[in-house]
Amino acid sequence: MAIVSYLCLLTLFFSSWAAGSAGEKERFVIQRKAMVERQIKGRGIQDPAVLEAMRKVERHRFVDERLKPIAYDDTTLPIGYGQTISQPYMVGFMTEAAQLKREDRVLEIGTGSGYQAAVLAEIAKEVYTVEIVEPLAAKAKERLIRMGYTNVHFKQGDGYEGWPKFAPYDAIVVTAAPPKIPEKLVEQLKVGGRMVIPVGSFDQELYRVTRTKEGVEKEPIFGVRFVPMVKQKE
Numbered sequence: 001m002a003i004v005s006y007l008c009l010l011t012l013f014f015s016s017w018a019a020g021s022a023g024e025k026e027r028f029v030i031q032r033k034a035m036v037e038r039q040i041k042g043r044g045i046q047d048p049a050v051l052e053a054m055r056k057v058e059r060h061r062f063v064d065e066r067l068k069p070i071a072y073d074d075t076t077l078p079i080g081y082g083q084t085i086s087q088p089y090m091v092g093f094m095t096e097a098a099q100l101k102r103e104d105r106v107l108e109i110g111t112g113s114g115y116q117a118a119v120l121a122e123i124a125k126e127v128y129t130v131e132i133v134e135p136l137a138a139k140a141k142e143r144l145i146r147m148g149y150t151n152v153h154f155k156q157g158d159g160y161e162g163w164p165k166f167a168p169y170d171a172i173v174v175t176a177a178p179p180k181i182p183e184k185l186v187e188q189l190k191v192g193g194r195m196v197i198p199v200g201s202f203d204q205e206l207y208r209v210t211r212t213k214e215g216v217e218k219e220p221i222f223g224v225r226f227v228p229m230v231k232q233k234e
């Protein structure tokens with residue numbers, strides 16, 4: 001008799017535990033859909049591939065346990081080492097501005113948590129991402145491999161150098177702000193390639209830089225606030 005009631009209790013415990021975690025997953029799906037509707041689509045992002053990617057990528061898996069409840073809020077969140085995961089709208093805006101096609105190869109500077117890389121990887125063919133802070137690079141790599149991304153390639157190093165080995169790229173997305181547009185990154189764009197990049201030290205402006213046959217076109221978009229793109233210490 002004691003064994004039967006013990007088993008009953010055990011079943012009860014595991015079924016409520018399973019229901020709890022399923023409930024959590026559903027809650028995140030609802031929050032993610034609401035995030036895309038209000039913050040992304042609601043503010044003018046239209047590219048269906050971007051909307052679909054942001055509905056899919058589980059942002060709560062890119063932040064610490066204690067921040068999961070606010071993972072879908074309209075804000076940047078800390079990821080350690082004084083760095084942040086960008087606001088969802090900024091991720092959507094920059095991804096749309098890069099005008100990605102399925103067969104594109106994209107370079108990202110500033111892997112951080114890996115969230116932007118995952119969104120890019122849902123749309124483009126290959127993503128190459130460079131991060132200067134070693135533990136962040138290692139954590140993001142482990143996370144994205146665990147999540148099943150096979151088209152993201154990681155490098156720990158100085159983003160001012162880009163990643164010449166796989167250049168030229170169809171698009172470059174820079175998620176930290178250099179004081180001016182790095183020439184080496186422009187050189188790693190294909191003709192017709194687009195780079196989306198925040199530029200400036202205090203007052204920053206988001207730019208889309210398009211490489212043309214004749215040179216480069218620089219379109220300022222709007223004012224932004226990103227973490228600075230730091231220089232590698234010698």
Ligand code: SAH
Pocket residue numbers: 083084085086109110111112113114115116117130131132133136157158159160175176227228229230231232
């Ligand atoms: N894309 C990230 C946001 C990262 S914040 C995400 O989705 O989570 C910007 C990142 O740029 C930080 O992780 C910072 O360490 C990195 N960074 C700053 N200067 C850099 C440089 N010179 N080269 C590469 N990464 C750099």
